[in-house]
Structure formats: C-alpha cells, structure tokens
Amino acid sequence: MPADSSERAARNAFPRGLFQPASGFRFGSDALLLAALAAGLPGTRAVDLGTGCGAAGLGYLLATADPAATVLGLDREAAMVAAAGQNAAALGLAERFTAHVADVRHIREADRLAPESCDLVMCNPPYRDPGSGRRPAGAARDAARFEVDGSLADFAAAAAYLLVNKGLFVCIHLAERLTHVAAALAAHRLEIKRLLPVAPRVDAPARQLLLVARKNGGPGLVLEPPLVLYAGTGRETRLTDAALAFCPFLAKDVATGQPR
Numbered sequence: 001m002p003a004d005s006s007e008r009a010a011r012n013a014f015p016r017g018l019f020q021p022a023s024g025f026r027f028g029s030d031a032l033l034l035a036a037l038a039a040g041l042p043g044t045r046a047v048d049l050g051t052g053c054g055a056a057g058l059g060y061l062l063a064t065a066d067p068a069a070t071v072l073g074l075d076r077e078a079a080m081v082a083a084a085g086q087n088a089a090a091l092g093l094a095e096r097f098t099a100h101v102a103d104v105r106h107i108r109e110a111d112r113l114a115p116e117s118c119d120l121v122m123c124n125p126p127y128r129d130p131g132s133g134r135r136p137a138g139a140a141r142d143a144a145r146f147e148v149d150g151s152l153a154d155f156a157a158a159a160a161y162l163l164v165n166k167g168l169f170v171c172i173h174l175a176e177r178l179t180h181v182a183a184a185l186a187a188h189r190l191e192i193k194r195l196l197p198v199a200p201r202v203d204a205p206a207r208q209l210l211l212v213a214r215k216n217g218g219p220g221l222v223l224e225p226p227l228v229l230y231a232g233t234g235r236e237t238r239l240t241d242a243a244l245a246f247c248p249f250l251a252k253d254v255a256t257g258q259p260r
Helices: 005-013 029-039 055-063 078-090 104-109 139-145 152-162 175-186 241-246 248-252
Strands: 045-049 070-075 097-101 118-123 163-174 190-199 208-215
Touching (some): 029 118, 029 248, 045 055, 045 152, 055 078, 055 097, 070 078, 078 097, 163 175, 175 190, 241 248
C-alpha cells in the first residue's frame, strides 16, 4: 500500500522525528550505521535485539531493497517497545515491523520466539564493562551503555538461538573491545566473516567496529578498509562522501558520532 503524505514526510525526515521516551536511552549514529550494514545483507526475517525506539530496525526496512523484509524488535523496556511501535506506524511500516517486550537473557522462555526462526539478527548492545567509565544517571540509560542487564555474551546466545543455520548476526561495538567481542561470539558459534572499522577521521584510530558473523560459519574473515566519518575541522567539519554513501541517514542525524 502506497505511503500517505504524512508517512512520506516521516520517511524523508528519518531519523529525525522518531519518538523517544524522555527517560530512556537516546539512539545515536551507531544505530544508523548498523541499519545501513544490515540492509545490504540477504534474508527477509530480521530480529533487532534491544530495539529501543526502533531506530536500527526501522532504518533497515527503509534502506533494504527487499520489500518482503520484516523486523521483530525486542526490548526489555515496555516504554521503548511502545515507542518503537508508534514510530513504525508513523513511517507506514506497522505491517513489517512489530515490537515485543523480551529480555535477551531469557529469550528461550519468551512467547512467540521460536528457535531458528529468523535469517538475520542485528544488535547495538551495551558497549562497556560495568567496572569501567563514568556511569550515567538513570537506570535505563545506564543499562543501554553498560553490561548490567545483559552482556554481549547474552546477546550472542540469543542470536544463536533465533538464527537459522548459516544465518547472519550484525553488530556494532567498540574497537577497543575487539578481543572480547570475538571471544563472546565464538563461544556461541558465531564466526566473524566481515569486519569494518569505523574511524572519526582519516588520521585517527578506529573507535567502533561493524561486523557480520555467520552462525556455524567456517573460517575466513574479510577485514575491510576503515570507514572514515568526518573531514575538516571546526566549523568546516563535515561528513565524508564515503560515510554518506554508506549511510545516507547520517545526513539527518543530530548525534555526534561518538561511541557511547
């Protein structure tokens, strides 16, 4: 069904205009980068673990060329699930995006979540160890940044349970925690196949990593050239052509692009 004028306007403005509960975690450019990477991968049945207000899952649906693609967004916070559903409706994607309350640590006990029921799992998990860094005020924002209510191992276990054999897991994480990420995924039979470093500038080390892993995949990793986000300095700072080609949503994002 063609989108009406309000839905077209919402899609053209995306990610601006997404409703986010005032007390919840605010999505950033990492969710948009995740959506862009996932949109180029095969598979029509996707799950967005820790969906929040739906930014990554909805971005995936807007960017993918496959009109049959669907997303199930899962989040432990009922307010975020409600926001994701509201955003899906505003974008005219309610028939392709649904959201449910579920804790990644208890996926096996959740209703309507059958094993090996999806082709693609995307996740923008909490990045930081609870023992490191300054903790934010508010339980919801703390849980979104720090592994207090679900570690990467929990997200990996949930993905391995939901994915079909050879299904794909797409994730964004901190570059400084690469060894931790690789170990957590390998423990759940998720073999990293693609690794894309994300650097703020051409002369700076990567701060984030985008990765694609395959359930029960064989050995073999493609390490891609870094994606550089910014050029220029001061008021002349701008997104690079490469960043905009990879993820056009960044042009309308108000986030700074800094890791959480």
